[in-house]
Amino acid sequence: MSETLNPFERAQAGRPTGPLVHGYEVIIGFETHAQLSTRSKIFSRAPIAFGAEPNTQACAVDLALPGTLPVMNRGAVERAIEFGLAVGAHVAPRSIFARKNYFYPDLPKGYQISQFEIPVVQGGSVEFFLGDEKKSVRLVRAHLEEDAGKSLHEDFIGQSGIDLNRAGTPLLEIVTEPDMRSTAEAVAYARELHKIVTWIGICDGNMQEGSFRCDANVSVRKPGAPLGTRREIKNLNSFKFMQQAIDYEIRWQIEQIEDGRAIEQATVLFNPDTGETRAMRAKEDSADYRYFPDPDLPPLVIAPEWVERVRSQMAELPRAMAARFVADHGLPDYDATTLTQSKAMAAYFEAVVAACGQPKLASNWIMGEVSRRLNAQDLSIERSAVSAERLGRLITRIADGTISNNAARQVFDALWSGEGADVDAVIEAKGLRQMNDSGALEAIIDEVIAANADNVAQFKAGKDKAFNALVGQIMKASKGKANPQQVNELLRSKLG
Ligand code: ADP
Numbered sequence: 001m002s003e004t005l006n007p008f009e010r011a012q013a014g015r016p017t018g019p020l021v022h023g024y025e026v027i028i029g030f031e032t033h034a035q036l037s038t039r040s041k042i043f044s045r046a047p048i049a050f051g052a053e054p055n056t057q058a059c060a061v062d063l064a065l066p067g068t069l070p071v072m073n074r075g076a077v078e079r080a081i082e083f084g085l086a087v088g089a090h091v092a093p094r095s096i097f098a099r100k101n102y103f104y105p106d107l108p109k110g111y112q113i114s115q116f117e118i119p120v121v122q123g124g125s126v127e128f129f130l131g132d133e134k135k136s137v138r139l140v141r142a143h144l145e146e147d148a149g150k151s152l153h154e155d156f157i158g159q160s161g162i163d164l165n166r167a168g169t170p171l172l173e174i175v176t177e178p179d180m181r182s183t184a185e186a187v188a189y190a191r192e193l194h195k196i197v198t199w200i201g202i203c204d205g206n207m208q209e210g211s212f213r214c215d216a217n218v219s220v221r222k223p224g225a226p227l228g229t230r231r232e233i234k235n236l237n238s239f240k241f242m243q244q245a246i247d248y249e250i251r252w253q254i255e256q257i258e259d260g261r262a263i264e265q266a267t268v269l270f271n272p273d274t275g276e277t278r279a280m281r282a283k284e285d286s287a288d289y290r291y292f293p294d295p296d297l298p299p300l301v302i303a304p305e306w307v308e309r310v311r312s313q314m315a316e317l318p319r320a321m322a323a324r325f326v327a328d329h330g331l332p333d334y335d336a337t338t339l340t341q342s343k344a345m346a347a348y349f350e351a352v353v354a355a356c357g358q359p360k361l362a363s364n365w366i367m368g369e370v371s372r373r374l375n376a377q378d379l380s381i382e383r384s385a386v387s388a389e390r391l392g393r394l395i396t397r398i399a400d401g402t403i404s405n406n407a408a409r410q411v412f413d414a415l416w417s418g419e420g421a422d423v424d425a426v427i428e429a430k431g432l433r434q435m436n437d438s439g440a441l442e443a444i445i446d447e448v449i450a451a452n453a454d455n456v457a458q459f460k461a462g463k464d465k466a467f468n469a470l471v472g473q474i475m476k477a478s479k480g481k482a483n484p485q486q487v488n489e490l491l492r493s494k495l496g
């Protein structure tokens with residue numbers, strides 16, 4: 001066995017051990033193909049349109065007719081630069097296109113133009129929360145390449161056809177270090193990456209149409225052992241399948257090892273119908289592709305001014321926006337990250353704060369009640385039945401003591417279901433105004449104290465639970481209209 005570590009192993013030195021599954025540590029690294037949202041192909045002027053008639057979106061360059069030459073699409077490069085800036089990576093001032101040689105019917109040139117030794121984007125990281133734990137997954141690189149065509153197998157007539165519409169579609173392949181330690185972390189990474197590319201608008205993120213395809217490299221090892229042999233699950237095109245496929249793969253690998261079989265490096269496919277992964281081919285090594293610099297394309301030169309121009313034109317990034325929410329609104333890191341899940345969510349939050357001036361309450365309501373409704377109905381925030389202005393009004397009424405939190409939830413219900421439209425009108429119609437008359441409240445408290453002598457005695461003997469029981473009784477007697485904080489204060493002073 002070789003003593004030298006490969007670069008992936010070197011990068012894992014000193015990282016803490018992840019959670020164990022049946023005594024094994026899980027190691028996951030991702031390769032993601034994000035289709036760039038340009039109008040034309042990466043090396044030709046042919047259009048990119050999903051779902052067009054076969055072979056109507058490919059020109060002589062994409063068909064690899066003799067005598068044609070590729071010309072770099074500036075828009076594709078610009079999107080790669082944007083991505084590099086978004087993940088805090090180094091944008092290479094000079095990168096090289098290479099030919100990756102292999103034979104396949106949907107690859108008429110006999111090679112794919114990609115980047116190999118010197119990619120355009122180097123390093124960087126993707127940060128996200130897993131529960132309330134902050135994770136950082138390091139990126140190795142992101143490189144530009146062209147997509148291949150598609151083979152269509154028409155089983156019922158026993159023939160296959162080739163559609164070259166997709167040939168030459170610009171892709172950014174984003175490669176991570178094997179930094180992920182669980183299925184949940186891998187899916188959270190993929191979601192975060194999806195958020196970044198759609199937020200900056202370099203990719204439409206449509207997973208069903210293949211605009212964002214993830215390959216998950218999975219291996220397992222005993223804690224402290226060298227990295228295990230990986231199997232690569234190709235083309236995961238939904239977060240749900242991603243989770244199922246990786247979970248299955250982990251179980252399968254552990255079973256193999258426990259049964260005394262070695263894992264062989266392979267490329268596998270996930271079958272959503274069976275929920276299983278199956279090897280489709282033994283994995284090629286890069287040597288099999290005979291990479292060499294493409295003599296048809298000059299080095300890709302990116303001047304610092306270009307990078308700066310792109311930087312100055314980019315909208316605020318999710319990470320920067322989250323930092324601003326922490327600095328300006330005093331939100332916890334977790335809230336700020338959750339609220340910057342999408343541009344629309346962040347805009348909603350900012351509109352609520354503008355309407356009520358209560359950032360933490362706004363955050364609690366959006367992450368709580370609003371998100372719960374949206375999730376239950378599978379809606380995005382743009383479809384929220386309660387507008388930001390109305391939620392802001394509702395929060396204002398909590399903050400100024402007009403209604404309790406409980407009452408506010410009832411008002412929210414009415415607003416969401418369309419039963420009421422105006423916050424103040426709903427409060428009046430339902431009689432939810434808090435009891436602000438301390439005389440009336442004191443009378444209720446006195447009655448409850450008189451009727452619950454044993455609770456009072458227990459409280460005086462040092463039992464805090466008894467105090468809460470009394471508060472509950474008082475809230476009930478006031479039909480929920482008493483201000484809980486006021487009840488607390490009055491009760492405490494009355495009990496001495
Ligand atoms: P290839 O294109 O041949 O799959 P790359 O070097 O481009 O190779 O990508 C390898 C991917 O596999 C990276 O995402 C890396 O993090 C991941 N990886 C490497 N070694 C392991 C391992 N032992 N277990 C899990 N993932 C790994």
Ligand code: MG
Pocket residue numbers: 031215232
């Ligand atoms: Mg790979």
